[in-house]
Amino acid sequence: MSQVAEIQTFLNGLLDHSLWSIVIALGVIVFTLLTRGLIVRLLINLLKKVTGKTKTKFDDKLLTAFEKPIAMTYLILGFYLASSLIDFSPELKLILDRITRSLVLYAIFWIAYGATDYLEVWLHKILEKRNARVDDMLASFLKNGSKIVIIVLGGLTIAQVWFDELAGIITGLGLGGLAFALAAKDTAANLFGSITIMIDRPFEIGDWIQTPTVEGTVEEMGFRSTRVRTFAHALVTIPNSVMSNDPITNWSKMGKRRITYKLRLNYNTTSAQTEECVERIRAMLKSHPEVHPQTIFAYFEGFGENGLEILVYFFTKTTIWEEFLIVQEDINLKIMDILEELDITVAVPARRLLVNETENQDNPVIDYTS
Structure with a gap:
């Protein structure tokens, strides 16, 4: 019922507004849609000029993670500016404000999520300068871990926009929280399994391994699972809780x-x-x-x-x-x-049949000798 009431309030408020406010707001929206590509290209080119002056190419590659979130943010700001030109009711303004803030936060965390794909490159570059080495498995582990952290933080931050007392809500979950913990026990087991693998280091990315369930080359290890490419070129995903408990033969070692x-x-x-x-x-x-x-x-x-x-x-x-x-x-x-x-022949399995002739020729004695 509350949603129906909000829609009615929106329609009633819309009819009370002056025609010019609506026309200007629509003009802002059309302008935003038409200039989005141009503004984003100008901004990206400006950032490329700045990053082009640096010695590393890491920031140049990082710009590719910015393009789509920047375009989304530009659209959000355009629609927010258009909505601010119309005098909506306080309740509707609050909803529009929360939607705008949520979308802006989403774009920010989208940029951070895309930047994690270049975390491996950045780690290798930093450690090369220090004559150190980071293995591919650790880099993949950190990249996937960073993505999970960003998703969790992003979800909590956006939820905070809609629920002022988020901590109180989480605390008040009670039995729901317990049920969630029980449902997430497999996830926790896989997480601890991945930590065990990282500590023991039974294999690395690219190693040829064999377990009771799979044999092939390790392609990736994440928080939840490890991906192994078999010699039949099939990709097998194994939970880390299973991988950490199974015996592993590393033929690459x-x-x-x-x-x-x-x-x-x-x-x-x-x-x-x-x-x-x-x-x-x-x-x-x-x-x-x-x-x-x-x-x-x-x-x-x-x-x-x-x-x-x-x-x-x-x-x-x-x-x-x-x-x-x-x-x-x-x-x-x-x-x-x-x-x-040396005129030597290789032995082959053979059997020799000996027939002993007796006075009774009708019933010979047969001896089977290997």
Whole structure:
């Protein structure tokens, strides 16, 4: 009912106004709409001349966050000036004043919100001058955190325009506040999870990680979640409360990459051939430029079910997957060359069937031997 009454008051007040006041107000609104683009461009160009004199390019990029909020503020001021030319009732003036103040505050916080996108650039520039380094994950965390703070402060500030006793209203929420706290427990868990990740630092932006639920490259970490790009190029969003509790394997932190397998030789291979084969493989690995010299094993390990087993165990210097595959292929080809030169064949799984002939030829005894 109060809204209907306000509309009736507005219409009644509008009819009491002089025609000239309404015409001038409409003229101001039309002028504001027509000159908005020109005024905004002039103001932006003026600011560019000022920022062009500085050594850093950060303020030049920051201007892009100002353009739309400035245009909005210019429109708000135009409409406010037009409304001030008309003698509205005190109640309606109060409503129009609150609307104007709310929109101006919205534009201000919009500028601050847009400026946070350049916070990472500013941090890197400042720390480069001090020969320090800020990692991408911390910069992303600060940027997203700043956006949340700005949204909360903006909402509270605009609410203060409409509710003079905002603190009293918040205090008087009672059970509603408790219900809100219970509903926000997951958000709080994600917030503390993000803090835990920032302290422990199990990964950084760009790292290749593996968890029980996802494997891929970390793209972004925010207050609520972490985004991981899988190798299928899908983007997976994981709550930080889950990420902080799951075991995380960070493959990007490998200093070297392991290769291990058992080479099985045919049982027809002689002991001399086996010994020379092991020695040549070991020598080849030690002389290979892409094999890490710290741990190299090549030994005749034992007699397997299908052949003589040689353990091959070593690490590559590179951890990049494609380079790793190239090194592995090169070593496998060199081992094949050694086997060909020594006339050694690789054992394959086989079974031998022995048939024992007896006096009763109709019922032979069959022995299955591996």
